[in-house]
Amino acid sequence: MGSSPRKDWDTYFMDIAFMVSTRSQCPRRQVGAVLVQGKKLLGTAYNGAPMGVPDCSEAGCMIAEEYELVQANGAEQVIKKQRCVRTIHAEQNLLLFTDRADREGSTVYVTDEPCWTCANMLANSGITEVVYCRAYPKDSGKVQAMMKQKGIAFRGIGPYSPPTASAEPLV
Ligand SMILES: [Zn+2]
């Protein structure tokens, strides 16, 4: 009585993904991903430089500039964007540190909608479901189409608030 209702599994595992994301040393983007088989947690990962290599907190972000086509008020517009390319993405680290056998039929919870490269790798990794929190519109259309072709359940978590410790906005 008086305690908050027990968290559902989506909330439980997404909370863990957000906790894991706080380990990332990249000030521009912190992403966490967890591998879940049934109700069992089988792996956690975040975006970061390869082990033993200076990370963003030590060497600074490695900035790549790229141009992106966006729709604004019904018109197409080219905008310049900066991205940090120093890190291995959380989803890729998750695949590097888990076994194929563990991944067959599993679910990945990830704080951010996967980019195209990560989505492509996830699609070939044995997992059958991806649940994400923050949308990544840049790649979303082609990622969702590919997941559908591949028969992988791909969904946003819906109403959800990340744990407060990791709720600072992305820069
Ligand atoms: Zn960085």
Ligand SMILES: [Zn+2]
């Ligand atoms: Zn990615």
